[in-house]
Amino acid sequence: MKKSITYFENSGEENTDELISLVKDRLKGSNIKYVAIASASGESAIKLANALEDVTIINVTHHAGFHGPNQLDISEDTRSKLKNMGVVTFVGSHALSGVGKGIAKQLGGLNPVEIVAQTYRTFSQGIKVCAEITIMLADAGLVPVGEEIIAIGGTGHGVDTAAVITPVNMTKVFDIKFHEIIAMPRD
Template sequence: MARKFITYFDKEGNDYTDELIMAVKDKLEVSGNIKRILIASSSGESALKLYGAVGDCVEIINVTHHMGFAGPNESDISDDMIEKLEDVGIKTYFGSHAFSGAARGVTNKYGGYSPLDVVADTFRMFSHGIKVGAEISIMAADAGLIPVGEEIIAIGGRGHGVDSAIILTPVNAKDLFNLKIKEIIAMPRD
């Protein structure tokens, strides 16, 4: 048996990015076996902050919105930021969202819900950031950026900044229900 602590924030949002990163840094210091962190950062700012706190002790992969999310042929992250991230060894991945992607196009046109909407809403029962963490782990696994079956930290939020972090064992999308969340490091209560 192990006793572990979860950091709870009063509400979701970017007000807690710095505190979340410190909670992740603390977890890295005691865990010793985490080799990779995924962070959802549409602008790249949170990924750069994470690097400032943990440096080169783990591989950091930034997962951002797919091309066209902000508008046709548009990216949320600037070329300058991608270069800054690359300069410190952070890869940036653009990809369709695992829990919406093409299914969102169908529901936008015809209405209704896809089964993945139910999966996403189930994760949102914890927090939007927990949903994002699970989602980006599947996206990165499907892209071959992280191995399946190896515990990682996944960080997410809603809009700007990050407010949730989990330790999980990622899977490919075809094995969605084999994804295992091992620990919640931090999340908003409201």
């Protein structure tokens, strides 16, 4: 089997449209039924929903309080628009930080989950995000464990990374399988 990987020269939102096009191409002729996207504001998820057909799209946004007490990064209007487009929006704690990161910030030190997250970041922030959202969605019952999906993540704003992954639940974190990297930034 031969596959190609697209490497973006830089990370960030300038890659969003091309990444969505690459995901659309990868879906052609495949049996993949789910696409997970990390889109805090929902803007990239709307672009994805406008581009794709015949797949279930799940958007993952930051948990409430990520940027301030009781705040969500996604507006109710955007959530409603996504829902009308058939996109579910998941709001929940990050699988690769969560409480452990909060304790480390407050008391100092490092926790094992942060080591796992940092290891993914050696490839790219987007690769870490792709792994993380698949775990979060598997734990929420929104994507199937043991079935390949496409996960989309990024660095800051927009999306710049996509991978074909078989999700696992948090309790089996080291059983996650990255089958293909569709695209990622080089920086």
